[in-house]
Amino acid sequence: MKIIKQNILDFEKLYRAAFVNSLSGFKSANLIGTISLKGKINLAIFSSVIHVGANPPLMGFLMRPVSVERHTYTNIKEINHFTINHINKEIFKQAHQTSARYERNISEFEACQLTPEYTETIKAPYVKESKIKVGLKFLEEQKIKSNGTMFIIGEIQEIILPDDATLTDGYVDIEKAGTIAISGLDSYHETKRISRLSYAKPGIKPKEI
């Protein structure tokens, strides 16, 4: 069937949000940890984290407009550091619960039963229960004019991951580490590898590696 733009505009608000959020495909499942100047820690689930570049090593994510106070945004701008923590099957319910509208003086770590963990390099809390964690320095923000969302870019400062997660060619087996995926606003998915494929060249069929 075909849905056109006017159909979407006519949808009821929550129906529209669920529908359009499903259209981009599977999404990354991460918790972003931050701390305020006053030392209050914050944790929030994001499904918009993407790879931005390898050299320098950059990651980015999209935030909704900051007209409503966004604790994650405020903290990143105050402290310049944040952490990205992969969500796994053991913690997806706690991770989902961080999306509830807690007051700024409430720590989602405590409210959602997740454990903050620190390193000397990053002034922001990691999630102890996460298996793959990245500490970043805020670099840049780009405002999307069309709807006021912000694309936030950070430079990777350190990565904490299982000893056996990285394969000989640099690929990190995030499936083996238990990382899950999101679709829409609220659906959580385990994965099963179909295969890895060799570097594509014109005229040569890709091989399973």
Place this chain on the structure above:
Amino acid sequence: MKIIKQNILDFEKLYRAAFVNSLSGFKSANLIGTISLKGKINLAIFSSVIHVGANPPLMGFLMRPVSVERHTYTNIKEINHFTINHINKEIFKQAHQTSARYERNISEFEACQLTPEYTETIKAPYVKESKIKVGLKFLEEQKIKSNGTMFIIGEIQEIILPDDATLTDGYVDIEKAGTIAISGLDSYHETKRISRLSYAKPGIKPKEI
């Protein structure tokens, strides 16, 4: 184990690309279809497509710097339309093969054995073999200063999807439609739903829905 920024900078180039590309979590798997002013069609795999907003309905994706000629970018700027087509298990090898460096006068549709399909609304080819397809109008581009990549934003004009894909609350069951996920540069994954969770509210545990 811990990897620090200097380790990443010291990695061999391909190892570094594989490593850093794995850190954001699972990625969407899409083919972007475009056409040039001269009528040459192009198809390219992207793992960076994300949801940008529901009202207006927006999607975005990140492109590498345009110093190297990027056919997708050039075509979008010439024609203002593009299509986003979900990759499923039946076509993931052909989809991967579109990443080979074909000359501009070669159609990846033909070279990779995928079928172009058109509607009256969008001046760009869809992928017939894809089950969920979105036609967009180019709206805006934001250059990431840190590495010269471009974040491209389009407004959804139409969606073609299976009759039974959309559930009663607007959520589209992309897993049932066969959409797959990517990790790193070259790993393709099927998914298995763990569960959907109810809208999170402070003090109330999320329920499976």
